[in-house]
Amino acid sequence: MxxxxxxxxxRRPRGPRKRPAPRLATPAPDTGGTPAAEAPEVxxxxxxxxxxxxxxxxxxxxxxxxxxxxxxxDLRPVDFSVLSVVAYNPGVTSRQICATLDILPPNLVGMIKSLHKRGLILRKPHPTDRRAQGLHLSAAGQRLYREAQATATELEQGVAHGLNADEVQTLITLLRRVYQR
Amino acid sequence: MxxxxxxxxxRRPRGPRKRPAPRLATPAPDTGGTPAAEAPEVxxxxxxxxxxxxxxxxxxxxxxxxxxxxxxxDLRPVDFSVLSVVAYNPGVTSRQICATLDILPPNLVGMIKSLHKRGLILRKPHPTDRRAQGLHLSAAGQRLYREAQATATELEQGVAHGLNADEVQTLITLLRRVYQR
DNA sequence: TATTGTTATACTCTATAACTATA
DNA sequence: TATAGTTATAGAGTATAACAATA
Incomplete structure (x- = not known):
């Protein structure tokens, strides 16, 4: 995958993007003689x-x-997503996070361990299932997540340069319809 | 990354998607007592x-x-992209493919080697730069790519379930404005 | 018998350094 | 001095199998 x-x-910021070329129904025939190197546009x-x-x-x-x-x-997208799920679903289990974010259980273990080691999340005994543990944000985790979420929300404005709020909303709606059943 | x-x-097809919940400005307070496990919705x-x-x-x-x-x-997305660039830009160099598709040169080597080994692409001496080589589709490569492109085009219809042609066009236009400078 | 969390591990993808031949 | 292609290798990210404890 x-x-x-x-x-x-x-780490390797791109150069200027190419302007869209007219659509082609089929690839250009290979005339064999003229290399594309002479014209840097691909x-x-x-x-x-x-x-x-x-x-x-x-x-x-x-x-x-x-x-x-x-x-x-010091949060990757996946770390932020995990914290967000814990923040909005106190007591959530690892297994639920895996199902929600499409993470395989063995790969979540290290992330939870790391977030716990940083003092951001707490593991409490699950009230009805002694195999599981309920995950919660610590006070420090809540503070960090609040700031991180504010940054994420703010970031949305700048990401889509020319797009206005309506266009961003349209884009998100269409994207959701692509991946939702 | x-x-x-x-x-x-x-390999692990998801279950049914959750219905969208109302937006929250801040995470729910952690009451500490009620685990999310009782309600499977996250x-x-x-x-x-x-x-x-x-x-x-x-x-x-x-x-x-x-x-x-x-x-x-037997084509991954990146293989298809490479073949597509070669198909529409006969004589293109490895370096140009790297810049166009944002692939690091060392990581392209194996792909080119593999496609060459499969008899899909040809390496010809570059007419003006003896360091470089011009890449071309072989006859077999042209046949395979033609079929693969037809499949890719056809696939577009089915991917976005409810989306009609106009909506897909809108989506693509908005996506381009996100990643183009 | 099935599930939760876990360890160990393999495989893929991506990144960095450094080399050669040529410009 | 810089660039094209390459090798080797390190580091993320993602995959499967199997286990102990509990349901």
Missing amino acids: PDLSAANAL DTSYLQTLLGYNARRAALAVIAVFLRRMAPY | PDLSAANAL DTSYLQTLLGYNARRAALAVIAVFLRRMAPY
Whole structure:
């Protein structure tokens, strides 16, 4: 599975984007003689018609901004998502977080351990199931999450440069309809 | 950088999605007593307001479909993208592909090697720069790519379930404005 | 018999350094 | 001195199997 973490995008900022080229129904015939190197522009007009290509590029761009802005809190997107689920669902179990965020249980263990070690979350015995444990934000976790969420909300405005509030709302609505059943 | 490859999404299909909950400005206070386990619904209403969260989920959903449909051609999204760039830009160099698709040069080497080994692409000497080599699709590569592109185009219709052609076009336009400078 | 949390581990994807041949 | 392609390798991210404790 491809990685959407955008580390590359973060450390190697792109140059100016190419202007969209006219759509082609089929690839240009290979005349064999003229290398594309002479014209530095590379035609990606077909790829730009694909929802998956654009969704991935957009997700990577947003994640890159997210990584920069969340660096002061030392939170990756997945850490922020976990804290957010715990914040809004006090007492939630690891298993529920896995199902909600599509994380495999073995991969969540280390994140929970790390957040616990940083004093951000508490593990309390589950009242009815002694196998499970209820997760809660500590006071420090609540403070950190409150600031991080404010940053995330604020970040939304800047991410989509030309997009106004209505356009962002339309975009989010359409994205939800893509991944929801 | 997070991985957008959607392997998990592929092998562990999700259950039914939760209905959107009303937005909350701040997390619910932790009353400490009531575990979320009793109500299996987990509140993700705040995360669902974030462009990054929705873009990543949508990208993963599309990629999962892409992986399934491209399996007969043994092409990952990145392989398809590389073939597409070569198809529309015969004679393109590795370096240009890296800049266009945001792939690091060392990571492209293996892909090119693999596609070459499969007889899909040809490396020709670059006419003006003996360090570089121009990449071209072989006849077999052109046949395979033509079929793969048809599948990708066809796939677009089915990916966005309820979305009509206009809505998909709007979505793509908005996504482009997010990641383009 | 199934589930929660966990360990160990393998595999994939991405990143960095450094080399060679050429510009 | 810089760039194209490459090798080797390190580091994230994601995957599967299997276990003890509990349901």
